[in-house]
Amino acid sequence: MESIFSFCFAVLIAPFLPVVIQKVKAFFAGKQGPPLLLNYYTLIKLLRKGSVYSTSTSFVFRMGPIIGCATSMMMLLFFPLAGAAPIFSFHGDVIILFYLMGLGRFFTILAALDTASPFEGMGAAREAFFSTLAEAAVFGILVLFFRLTGSLSFAEFFTGNNIINLIGAHTALLILVIVALYIVMLTENSRVPVDDPATHLELTMIHEVMILDHSGPDLALIELGAWFKLLFYSSFLAKIIDPFQLQNFWLNCLCFYAFVLFIYITIGTVESVTARYKMNMVPKFILTPFALVFFAIIFTMELIK
Amino acid sequence: MDKLLQIGHNEKVNRADIPHLPFDTFRRQLLECAAQGGQVVQFFAYDDQGTIKLLAVMRTDKLYVGGCDAPDSFPSLTAESERFHMFEREIGEQYGIKAEGHPWYKMVRYHANCSGKKDVFGNDYRQDIPGNYPYFTVEGETVHEVAVGPVHAGIIEPGHFRFQCCGERVFHLEIQLGYQHRGVEKLLQSVPMKRLPIIAETIAGDTTIGHGLCQAQAIEALAGIQVDEGAKIVRTIALELERIANHIGDMGALSLDVAFNPPAAYFGRIRGDYLNLSQVLGGNRFGRGLVRVGGVTHVMGEEQKKLLHDKLDELTPEVEHVSKLIFFASSVNGRFDHTGTVTTENAEKIGLVGYAGRASGLPYDARISFPTECYKDLPANSNGITNGDVRSRGRVRFHEVIHATRLIYILLDTIIEATPYTPQEVQLPPDSFVVSINEAWRGEVSHCILTDEKGTILRYKVKDPSFHNWTGLALALRDEEISDFPLCNKSFNLSYCGFDL
Numbered sequence: 044m045e046s047i048f049s050f051c052f053a054v055l056i057a058p059f060l061p062v063v064i065q066k067v068k069a070f071f072a073g074k075q076g077p078p079l080l081l082n083y084y085t086l087i088k089l090l091r092k093g094s095v096y097s098t099s100t101s102f103v104f105r106m107g108p109i110i111g112c113a114t115s116m117m118m119l120l121f122f123p124l125a126g127a128a129p130i131f132s133f134h135g136d137v138i139i140l141f142y143l144m145g146l147g148r149f150f151t152i153l154a155a156l157d158t159a160s161p162f163e164g165m166g167a168a169r170e171a172f173f174s175t176l177a178e179a180a181v182f183g184i185l186v187l188f189f190r191l192t193g194s195l196s197f198a199e200f201f202t203g204n205n206i207i208n209l210i211g212a213h214t215a216l217l218i219l220v221i222v223a224l225y226i227v228m229l230t231e232n233s234r235v236p237v238d239d240p241a242t243h244l245e246l247t248m249i250h251e252v253m254i255l256d257h258s259g260p261d262l263a264l265i266e267l268g269a270w271f272k273l274l275f276y277s278s279f280l281a282k283i284i285d286p287f288q289l290q291n292f293w294l295n296c297l298c299f300y301a302f303v304l305f306i307y308i309t310i311g312t313v314e315s316v317t318a319r320y321k322m323n324m325v326p327k328f329i330l331t332p333f334a335l336v337f338f339a340i341i342f343t344m345e346l347i348k
Numbered sequence: 349m350d351k352l353l354q355i356g357h358n359e360k361v362n363r364a365d366i367p368h369l370p371f372d373t374f375r376r377q378l379l380e381c382a383a384q385g386g387q388v389v390q391f392f393a394y395d396d397q398g399t400i401k402l403l404a405v406m407r408t409d410k411l412y413v414g415g416c417d418a419p420d421s422f423p424s425l426t427a428e429s430e431r432f433h434m435f436e437r438e439i440g441e442q443y444g445i446k447a448e449g450h451p452w453y454k455m456v457r458y459h460a461n462c463s464g465k466k467d468v469f470g471n472d473y474r475q476d477i478p479g480n481y482p483y484f485t486v487e488g489e490t491v492h493e494v495a496v497g498p499v500h501a502g503i504i505e506p507g508h509f510r511f512q513c514c515g516e517r518v519f520h521l522e523i524q525l526g527y528q529h530r531g532v533e534k535l536l537q538s539v540p541m542k543r544l545p546i547i548a549e550t551i552a553g554d555t556t557i558g559h560g561l562c563q564a565q566a567i568e569a570l571a572g573i574q575v576d577e578g579a580k581i582v583r584t585i586a587l588e589l590e591r592i593a594n595h596i597g598d599m600g601a602l603s604l605d606v607a608f609n610p611p612a613a614y615f616g617r618i619r620g621d622y623l624n625l626s627q628v629l630g631g632n633r634f635g636r637g638l639v640r641v642g643g644v645t646h647v648m649g650e651e652q653k654k655l656l657h658d659k660l661d662e663l664t665p666e667v668e669h670v671s672k673l674i675f676f677a678s679s680v681n682g683r684f685d686h687t688g689t690v691t692t693e694n695a696e697k698i699g700l701v702g703y704a705g706r707a708s709g710l711p712y713d714a715r716i717s718f719p720t721e722c723y724k725d726l727p728a729n730s731n732g733i734t735n736g737d738v739r740s741r742g743r744v745r746f747h748e749v750i751h752a753t754r755l756i757y758i759l760l761d762t763i764i765e766a767t768p769y770t771p772q773e774v775q776l777p778p779d780s781f782v783v784s785i786n787e788a789w790r791g792e793v794s795h796c797i798l799t800d801e802k803g804t805i806l807r808y809k810v811k812d813p814s815f816h817n818w819t820g821l822a823l824a825l826r827d828e829e830i831s832d833f834p835l836c837n838k839s840f841n842l843s844y845c846g847f848d849l
Contacts, residue, residue: 072613239607
């Protein structure tokens, strides 16, 4: 029951949280920022519209948004949000989940290529390249977590005796992991300094340019998928940081979302104080987390054996 | 160069005094001047009672003029000196005179010529754009072409950009404009005198004062009208305010293009404050209706002086503070440094003007070389960073803003009795010629007027600095990453309508 509640709550709140980032950015710029429920209005607006399809596109183009959204939502189904057990869980689910996310991206890229627009092709190439680099770091983290907990499932990472938490046996290693995961989060969710979600300049875009041709409900699905994905990554980080393992579900919930909110605020802060990197700097930036995690793995080899 | 006539800017010259050379001599003289570092100010064709003639104004540290009868086709000057390339294309387009051996002979704005000759580019202008509209292409399996525009995201003007890329790397960028061609030059030749300033002010909306001033000075020089000191001060302040407002806006936009939001927001607000100062000075935020032949329509009183002074006191520290935020952030420098470089050599070859030229190490500033209004008595600006990259172009703007503020302070402290402006009938003298030059915010603006024997305008030629500088943007993109194009574009921030006329 708690699991289902917690999943539904996450789905409902996912569109709200990105507005926090915008509010923080607006604060730094001395502006008022958008209304707090902006993304819900956007969703309603988009869902009421019709979609326009280019005659040069095929069914692949229509599949992109659906698969993209569905795969991101699946991440939330398997993740122990707010202290509740996930709705589904099995040993080794993390590997399947990260590849499901890869599948979602694969279809987004295919849909972009399907339009035959030079812009979208460029964006697709960038997305494919950068996410490949980020994947190395993600799997580095999974290897490390396997060494620490002996399991490959989100539920087992965060419940039981041998849990992954900053306040625990592996603080030093987890600090490296947190930095790495944070960079991966910025990359995977097209945030500054990798990508600029607010720009109108097609030539500089990575993710935004791939969805230029989507409209109406399709665009709504893509946006939803992006919000779920961001929530998943920040939940992952929050779970590692959150030191409170309380008996009361509601208090746990509160603590967990406080940390999630904190992570969103830091994203807004990072976006306000740094400019975007030059495109040829981005690969170096994305490979940093891999180096960090690799370093951490070497440590575990020494410490445990 | 000895056969060209040395003239002054804003100086009435009898057309009979302009040396009329045989074409070969004319061509040799121009190339000789170019070889000695001379740049083209004006080079155009005009129709004089059925004969088409060419006229060129060159500048070294002085101005030189010369003319000739236009042959039907002539060996291109561009083949020997790149700085003529756009001018020759324009001459071909406007009067159907072909430059043989021009390396990239293509129309400039896509319109039929006015001499009734056969089109030199082989275009049928009754058709829509797909005419003879070739683009430079690079062959090869890994080369791909990206076409941007003419319809853009956001609210910028229309222009078409064709990139030849290998992955992220740009081999070549070709810029095709002309979508805003309104026939400004022909319009200026056909309307009553009192409408001229209204048209001049709309040649490029962000250079209202720059173009307005050039026209007013040209007509004043022709008609022998003197402007009193008070009006000169207002004109100078207006031009500098226009410079500040545009530079501030661009620095904000540069920062926004690298996703560095706070300075963009602050500069957006500060730009508005400077525009409001223009309103205090002349009754319009964009300087419309201020500069007229014989003076300015708004006299600056003590109240305006105090308002300007107080507001500048308040804004200048803010500008300095926000500039520090941009130019000293390491992540921003990572984007600006070594991006979109135009070397001094290339800048010299194509004749970059304005801040783009100064950022590339060409010190030319029309305010110093050809001072008008109050500039003779004012100190010059100097800029330290001349690497020709985005950072240089950004820093030059900052220095110019600070310098312009200083100029305004000096002018506000001069005590001059202002006399109110009264509109007057202007009669242009017959068979005369004048060229006016001003350093508008983007660079050298030049207007050129030729009158016929009855004293009506025979040819009105306008040149916006963008006419020189678009080529600079194309060069800046060579070997650059395509994702840096918007940033490079913004660092030049050239005018589409000023180019298209």
